[in-house]
Each structure stands twice: as C-alpha cells, then as structure tokens.
Amino acid sequence: MATDFSKPENNPFTYIRDKHEKHAAFVIHRNKNANVVVYALRLKEEGAIVEEDALNVYWVMFEKAGHPKENLNMIERNTGYGATCTKREGTEGEYEIVVTSIKDTRIILKLEDGKAVARGTFNGVDDCTLERVFVSSKSVMGLPKVQYVEFFGTAPDGSPFTERKTA
Template sequence: MWPRRRRILQALAAIVVLAVALPIIPPAAHAKPRLTLVSSTPSVTLPVAENKFRHPADLHQVFFLQRTTNANTIVYVAQFDENGTLDSSQPIVGYWRRFAGAGHIMEFRWYERVFGFGARTRLLSAREGYEVRFNGIRDQKLILRQEGPFQAALYKQQNGQDFKMIYGFLDIDDSGLLPKVTRLRLYTSDPNTGRYMTHTIAVSGGAFRE
C-alpha cells in the first residue's frame, strides 16, 4: 500500500474509534466498530502507555492522543485572551506534534480537521465553560472549563461523575492491508479524589473500510 494511503487510513481509523470511544461506555450492539469497556482502574500515579513515546507538555495542554504506529501525537490546547480568560472565538485548538521527526507542530490535514479532530465550541456560561464537540463525534459533548487565569481543563461526564481528560492511546494492528484498532486506553483523573483512572476499552471490527 502506498505510504500516503496507509497514513490516511490510519488517521481515519483513529477518528472512527475515538468518535465512539470518548463516552467511556459500552457501545450499542449495532455500533461499528464495537467497543466494550473492560475495566476502569484507579492508580496513584499516571500510567505510561508507551515508554518509548514522549508525552507532550505544551503550554495550556488539555488532552493528547497517541497510537502504537508511531510517536506522532495529537495535542489539544486551550487558548486565552490577554487577561487569561478562555478566548471566546476559539477556546480550544488541536494540532500534531511530529515526535517521529523533530517534534515540530503541524496543522491537521483537511480530512482530519473536517471529519475528525477539528473542534466546535459553544459557550454555556462563564461558570460552566464551553461545550466542545469534535467533528467526528458531534453527538458527544465534552466541557472545557476555566480553572483559573490561563488555566483550563477538558472534562467528560460518565454516570454522573466528571473525569478530567489527560490522554488516550490507541493500539493499532498494522500488519494487514488495512490498519485495525484493537484497544483504546483512556487516561483520566477523578477531581474528587485526585487519583487517576484508566479506562481500558476493547475494540472489535476496528478496521476502517472505504
């Protein structure tokens, strides 16, 4: 397979799985790919999914996504005005950190932005923050909350409880003609206890097909 075509399929496979996995719930029986929440495991320290990959530590970072295929990482950061308040015109923005190379920033390709990783936002209230919906998961809502001057965090509610998003890691089987996602590990923290929570999600039917 041509390298460019494989990269496109890998990106689309990640978009498909991320789109249905962020809710952190077992999927409906008809969902494709099918995801099953295997476990939610607390820990005192933040687990590292892959020791060989660098974790980004960008200014105002609120979430990042990595994959087994290479070290290139999707990073989301909050944006603020000069007073340290979330920028109402674009409170969150995403991009690639090309850690497989020099670690430089690269904007999303058009299909990644339009069909998957681009974010749409809506102000709820100054206290509640911004509703965030990624283009690939417009039916799922995340909340970007201001936590202080030049400080914000991205949250997902599960069973009435808020979890602070930290990062996600996709296990991808790249041995066949099409990349196949087999597992998602979603790393979050519980703001009530300060402990980390790792949600392990099994994926079946995770191959992207045109």
C-alpha cells in the same frame, strides 16, 4: 526523544504541557507512531478565553527533528482528530468538545486556576479530569482499524482512572 509515546504506559501530557503547550487540556497519542495530537485552550494575552475560537488542535511531531507543530490535514480533521467546540449555555467560560472519532464522549473544556482542564464522565463517575486518550489500531488492507481507545486521567477523589472502549 526520551520517551516513546506510541506505548500506552507512556504519558505525553505532562511533557507536552511543560515543553510545548502550557494551555494543553488533553492529548491523543496512538500506537502507530510517537506523534501526539494536542487539544489546547486558546487564550488572549490577558488570560481570557478566546470565546469565538476557544480550541486549538494540532500535532506535535515527535518523529521529526525539533518536534515541530503541524496542523491537522482535512482528512484528520474530518475523520479522526478534529473537534467541534461549542460554548455551553448557562455557564461562564465552559465549552463542550466533541472529537470526531470519539463522538460518544462528552468533554467539557474550561480554565481553572489559570490552567486548561478537560472534564468528563468516565467509568460512570462525573467530573473526572481527562489528560490523555490512547488509540490502538492495526492496519487492515492498508487502512487503520481501531482496536480500542483508552482514556486516562484523575477522578474527583484524586485517584487515577483508566477507561477502555473497544471498537
């Protein structure tokens, strides 16, 4: 692997979108290892969103040969990386995502110009495009304890943003 995605300065989003999942909306990576959780829009063959099951969440296992995809296990879905995806009332083709471990962050998923896009409010600015979330944790008595979560993306004016939330 060319890049170590366990470091916050290394961005796996473009690599994931180019090499693994063209419909990726955003990803979560962490300091524990180089594996990445992908949040992708599920589309039909003709390009329409699969309304009843719009979100596909899975691992890209960079720590394994060939970088296979793997489903989240039950614990990961329920306590860490799983997400609910609900169609937004009064909007066409927009879904609200709530990631289990960052419930206080509202993420809107939609299709723009044929690409999956995740939008939200970061640093008090609405309509920012989220590309990735980095989770830094340490082990305390054998259990992971989150130290901070950083959100990375682009503000509406095109400038990059970073927002850090400490645990």
